[in-house]
Amino acid sequence: MLLPKRLRSSYNQLMDTIVIKELTKIYQDGKKALDSISLSLPAGEIYGFLGPNGAGKTTTVKLACGMLLPSGGSCLITGADPAREPHRVHARCGVLTEHAQMYDQLTGLENLLFYAALFGVPQDEARRRAQRWLAELALSDAGEKKLASYSTGMRQKLSLARVLIHEPEVLFLDEPTSGLDPESTQKVHNVIQSLARESGVTIFLCTHQLKYAQEICTRFGLLDNGRLLADGTLKELRARISPGIRVSIQTGAGTSEFSLSAREEIPALVSRLVSEGAQIYGVSATLPSLEDIYFKLTEETAGEDRS
Numbered sequence: 001m002l003l004p005k006r007l008r009s010s011y012n013q014l015m016d017t018i019v020i021k022e023l024t025k026i027y028q029d030g031k032k033a034l035d036s037i038s039l040s041l042p043a044g045e046i047y048g049f050l051g052p053n054g055a056g057k058t059t060t061v062k063l064a065c066g067m068l069l070p071s072g073g074s075c076l077i078t079g080a081d082p083a084r085e086p087h088r089v090h091a092r093c094g095v096l097t098e099h100a101q102m103y104d105q106l107t108g109l110e111n112l113l114f115y116a117a118l119f120g121v122p123q124d125e126a127r128r129r130a131q132r133w134l135a136e137l138a139l140s141d142a143g144e145k146k147l148a149s150y151s152t153g154m155r156q157k158l159s160l161a162r163v164l165i166h167e168p169e170v171l172f173l174d175e176p177t178s179g180l181d182p183e184s185t186q187k188v189h190n191v192i193q194s195l196a197r198e199s200g201v202t203i204f205l206c207t208h209q210l211k212y213a214q215e216i217c218t219r220f221g222l223l224d225n226g227r228l229l230a231d232g233t234l235k236e237l238r239a240r241i242s243p244g245i246r247v248s249i250q251t252g253a254g255t256s257e258f259s260l261s262a263r264e265e266i267p268a269l270v271s272r273l274v275s276e277g278a279q280i281y282g283v284s285a286t287l288p289s290l291e292d293i294y295f296k297l298t299e300e301t302a303g304e305d306r307s
């Protein structure tokens with residue numbers, strides 16, 4: 001049976017793993033940290049949640065996993081409302097925030113086994129999972145060492161292993177790679193991508209690392225001052241800003257930059273330059289990066305707010 005379009009979109013939203021509707025948070029001191037944001041994500045999406053310091057990213061994560069109560073609007077995470085049934089949300093989600101709670105006097109492995117036991121994972125299975133994640137995050141040798149001796153990066157990787165131990169369907173990761181070296185960052189990204197692709201885990205990733213976000217995320221939300229400025233795939237976000245394409249042409253006289261609205265305009269531009277006598281040595285076209293889009297949209301809004 002084909003549902004009418006209006007109902008079909010509601011139905012799809014019901015099936016999505018993360019559904020946020022008009023979510024608003026006003027803190028006790030009157031600060032409006034989130035202003036009616038809405039978004040909906042299906043299973044297996046890696047959502048890059050971007051925005052400047054103080055935009056409201058962590059607030060969103062805390063509301064979505066029941067650590068805070070909303071002032072308005074709602075969330076449904078795998079069909080459960082974190083404000084009313086946080087235990088159901090916790091059972092299905094892994095949440096990595098800035099301050100992960102673990103035990104300094106236990107080893108890395110013991111920490112993982114402790115959290116696995118809290119979630120009711122059988123011991124043998126817990127040990128198998130713990131060893132798998134320690135290996136994937138290059139922590140195998142550290143598994144037998146007390147957490148007290150871990151470096152910041154090692155702790156951060158162990159925190160990720162900890163939130164994976166109960167095999168969550170949804171992962172909220174707040175800056176999971178902020179203190180990591182490039183090699184560890186790559187490892188964490190590989191883990192994120194394989195969880196989404198192979199196991200259909202939905203990943204909500206707050207990050208300031210736009211270059212990495214562009215590489216691994218399948219969809220993006222751009223938050224500023226508590227408002228969702230844009231939400232979509234890279235292609236959709238590119239379509240929202242102009243110019244569409246930046247072309248750099250190297251001639252005998254140097255390099256010139258041009259802004260065109262589509263790739264199809266490149267041949268005509270090159271022909272015109274040739275007919276004007278230019279000697280062309282190279283042409284490269286670049287689409288706006290996530291970083292270009294980020295600055296364009298946040299600057300536009302800053303301008304609107306001032307006017």
Ligand SMILES: Nc1ncnc2c1ncn2[C@@H]1O[C@H](COP(=O)(O)OP(=O)(O)OP(=O)(O)O)[C@@H](O)[C@H]1O
Nearest residue numbers: 027029031033051052053054055056057058059060
């Ligand atoms: N407990 C609180 N009481 C009052 N205001 C708060 C509280 N927590 C956060 N805020 C304010 O809410 C806004 C959003 O903060 P939030 O931590 O969600 O931002 P963020 O996007 O995660 O920033 P960052 O990139 O720095 O981590 C900020 O203005 C912050 O000062």
Ligand SMILES: [Mg+2]
Nearest residue numbers: 057058059174
């Ligand atoms: Mg934050």
